[in-house]
Amino acid sequence: MEQLLGIILHTIGGFSSASFYVPTYKIKKWAWETYWILLGFVAWMIMPTVGNLIVTQNAMDIYRSTAGSDLFYTYLFxxxxxxxxxxxxxxxxxxGLALGQSVSLGVCSVVGTLVPxxxxxxxxxxxxxxxxWIITGGLVISIVGIVCCGVAGHLKEQTVGKGKVDGNTEFSLTKGLIIATIGGIMSACMAIAIMFGEPIAKAAVATGTAPIFMNIPIFAIALAGGFTTNFIYVAIRSRGHNYLSNLGNTKLPxxxxxxxxxxxxxxxWYLQYFFYGMGSTKMIGYEFASWCIHMSSIVIFSNLWGLWLKExxxxxxxxxxYLVVGILLLIISILMIGWGNYAVGF
Structure with a gap:
């Protein structure tokens, strides 16, 4: 069944996304900005090029046969x-981490699914x-699952973290809700970039790329836009610091x-979208619902990593x-969205 394969591919992508941060726990004596921009250069510039080389015969032919406006909007979003x-x-x-992340992910899931x-x-x-209706039910259950995981994380912060959130002098629910909502909306722009990149996918198939890989060339353009934003941010943050120069400090042990x-x-990090691109080709009829599956998978595996690391x-x-119920609801939502795509043919 194609939809089952799509779920498996999305799940692999979600696992990769939830796991990419684990190696950074072992990075020492580098600021976040230093390893983030190196990580980003690999994920957003090098690997998309490698991905193209693996799945396409000539990526430049694909981009040359795509309208400039489509390339621009893919890059912009x-x-x-x-x-x-x-x-x-x-x-x-x-x-705080739990509430802030839950609001951002919940908004991102809804906007990234409904806008496309x-x-x-x-x-x-x-x-x-x-x-x-089945897919809509899956989306609603996904949001409830994210909320449950968020409540669990908030309770964890109050017990294990000894109330650090409540003791934080910067804590502001109103300001946090507004900013986290904006973050969720803007994070969902990747789903919109993928929609604008559909002509790129069609051009890929026309030039001989296998249909399952047709979305991969989209990410070379979309992620280049993401790298631009992050590089500018890190460059600004590096003024007066050594965030970028530390990348060449070979004296560091x-x-x-x-x-x-x-x-x-x-x-x-890049592999999440490599598998996302393949998985969405199997969600026939409701490809946009792939975004909800992707977000749900990330939340599931992020919390499972937390359990594994004894957090x-x-x-x-x-x-x-709350945590177990949230994870179970997210699993149910993924299965429902897959079922909804399967039901298209009936």
Whole structure:
């Protein structure tokens, strides 16, 4: 069944996205900005080029046969997506990790699913067909699952973190909600960039690329936009610091190890969209719903990593109930969206 393969591919992508940060825990004596821009260069510039080389015969032919406006909007919304992570980070600063991340991810999931549906005139089918109702139900359950995981994370912060969020002098629920919502909307711009990149995918098939790989060339353009945004941000942050110059500081004993770990993290980061691109080709009829599956998978594996790393040790029974219920709801939402795509043919 094609939809089952699509779910598997999206799940692999979600696992890769949720796991990419793990190698960075071992990076020493580098600021976040230093390894982030190296990680980003690998993930957003080098790996998309490698991906093209693997799946296409001549990527330049694909881009030359695509209208300049389509390339521009794919790049533009990729750049806007780059701002999403920055705003989401500020939301976490004002509300704490659990609440800030939950708001951003929830908004990102809804906007990244519904806006592309509006763009390709599929929104009506979500509320007027049996398959559409199933997918809509999956989206709603996904949001509830994200909320449950967010509540669990908030309770964890209050118990294990000894109330650090409440003791944070910068804590502001109103300001945090506004900024985290903006972060979620802008993070969803990647889904919009993919929609604008559909002519690139069609050109890829026309030039001989296998249909399952047709979305891969989109990411070379969209992620270049994201790299532009992040590079400008890090360059500004580097003024008066050594964030960028540290990349060439070979005297640091951890120099080689830090490079390898950052490169590994960058490769893992890119793989989320490599598998996302393949998985969305199997969601026939409701390709835009792939975004919800992707976000749900990320939340599932992020929390499973937290369990594996014993980050939830010492939490209350109620906290674990919220977490388990949230993960189960997210799994159900993924299966429902896959079922809804399967039901299109009936």
């Amino acid at each position: 990729g750049a806007l997506w780059g701002f999403g992570g920055l705003f989401a980070g500020l939301g976490i600063r004002y509300m 549906a509006i763009m390709n005139n599929s929104l009506g089918r979500l509320v007027s067909t049996q398959s559409g 951890e120099f080689g190890k830090n490079y390898l770990l950052a490169i590994l993290a960058g490769v893992m 939830w040790k010492g939490t209350s029974r109620a906290t674990m109930v």
